[in-house]
Structures are given as C-alpha cells and as structure tokens.
Amino acid sequence: MYISEKYGIEVIKDMIPNDSMQGPKAIENSLLNHGYNISFNELFLDIITACSLDELGIYDNLYGFVNADFQIFRHRTVTRYPKTFTDIKHRFYDVELKELYYLLNEFTLIVETPEISTRSLGTIIIIHDENGWTVEQLILLGTGSKEYLHCTGQNIDEAYVITSLLKEGITFAPSSFSASPFSLLNLSIVPEHQKPARTNSYTILTIATTLLLMCNLVIMIKKKRK
Numbered sequence: 001m002y003i004s005e006k007y008g009i010e011v012i013k014d015m016i017p018n019d020s021m022q023g024p025k026a027i028e029n030s031l032l033n034h035g036y037n038i039s040f041n042e043l044f045l046d047i048i049t050a051c052s053l054d055e056l057g058i059y060d061n062l063y064g065f066v067n068a069d070f071q072i073f074r075h076r077t078v079t080r081y082p083k084t085f086t087d088i089k090h091r092f093y094d095v096e097l098k099e100l101y102y103l104l105n106e107f108t109l110i111v112e113t114p115e116i117s118t119r120s121l122g123t124i125i126i127i128h129d130e131n132g133w134t135v136e137q138l139i140l141l142g143t144g145s146k147e148y149l150h151c152t153g154q155n156i157d158e159a160y161v162i163t164s165l166l167k168e169g170i171t172f173a174p175s176s177f178s179a180s181p182f183s184l185l186n187l188s189i190v191p192e193h194q195k196p197a198r199t200n201s202y203t204i205l206t207i208a209t210t211l212l213l214m215c216n217l218v219i220m221i222k223k224k225r226k
Helices: 003-005 011-016 023-033 040-053 201-223
Strands: 076-078 084-092 096-100 104-112 119-129 132-141 144-154 160-168 183-191
Touching: 003 011, 003 023, 003 040, 011 023, 023 040, 040 119, 040 132, 040 160, 076 119, 084 096, 084 160, 096 132, 096 183, 119 144, 119 201, 144 160, 160 183
Parallel strands: 076 096
Antiparallel strands: 084 183, 096 160, 104 144, 104 183, 119 132, 119 160
16 A cells, blocks of 8 residues: 555556566666665554654655554553663564653764674654654665764654564565564663763773883883882
8 A cells, every 4th residue: 555655556557467576676677677776674664653643745745644544552661761662572574663852952872783683673763843743764774783874853742663573685575474473672861961981992002101101111110129
C-alpha cells in the first residue's frame, strides 16, 4: 500500500514476475527501474515513520497515508529525564517506539549499536515544535559503540524515537519470525546537550605520558647527583 501510494502501482506490477529475486531485492530493483534509487532499509524507515506519524502535507506527503489510517499501539511514554532503557530486545524489522514529552528545546539520544557488522540500527527521531514537524532518519552500522545524537527544537511539545534492527547484505527474511536473531541494545534520553566522555585509551595515554616524564626526571636527578 505504501509503495503504491508513494511510487505508483506500476512499481508493484513490475515486482510480480520478478520471482528470481527475494522480496527486498525485488523491491529495490523495481524501484530503480522506475528511477528511484532507494534501499529496502531506507524504504522501511519511511514506512514505519508514516505508520507512527501519519501526517500529510509535510515532506511531500512521504510520512502519511491517503487511503489508510495506521497507528502503532505498542509504545512507551517518557515524561521524566534522564531516562535509560537497558537490554531492549530488537528483532529484525520489529519496531520499538518511544513517545517523549516535556523536553523544551533540546535533548541527547544515546543509542548503542549492534556488535555484529551485518546488523544495523535504524533510528528515527520525530520532533514537533512551534515550527512544525522535523524528521531525521539514520542507519547506524553495527560497531558495538555508543552514538550521541543531539536534537534541538523551539519549544518542543512532543517527540518520538523509533528504533529497529536492520539487516545489512542479507536480502531474505528468516523462515520463522519467532526464531529470528535479535540484539539486546541500550538507549538513554538526556534533556540536554551531552558529549561522549573521554575514552579509557585517552586516560591510559595520559597516565603513561606522566609516568614516562617522572622516570626521565628521576634519571636526570641521579645523573646530577653523580
């Protein structure tokens, strides 16, 4: 339904005889044949944004439906900060939605990426303030690191954070959804601009440099005494 509304029914028709390709690859190929260079993962983020926001009149109607009224019912509401969620189970292409209130003008989203390189974390940040709606979509590659995403607005009255585990380099779905792999990821929301703390490697380098200077000083004192 989303593809037919946004890209035309001909894209759907072209996918039907394309049985030599698995679903996601067939979608990408059909879109490309019609002049749309978009990956399946990017398309998926557009779809779940539309299901969450369903707002026509912005972004060329990319995030709203004309012929349907979708709503994601399973979500968590956040009203107090800082707020941390630990070990959130992310299955492939499942949707984790958080609804944020009382943020005012800025907040920092700290998300943990999967440790496996073939997995990515699709992250969507939707903000509504006095200037209207703003949507930012990111695909964070699996590196097992923390990403600090600084978000701003003018008198933010509501915001949404959506995360989903995406596949990289794998174009077919698991045979059983219940048996599909998952990642346990952490996410924090801080009501201010927060930067990453200094890494341990920096601290170790500082200590090593200090010790080296002290050793050189001791050697110089001994030489002077001789």
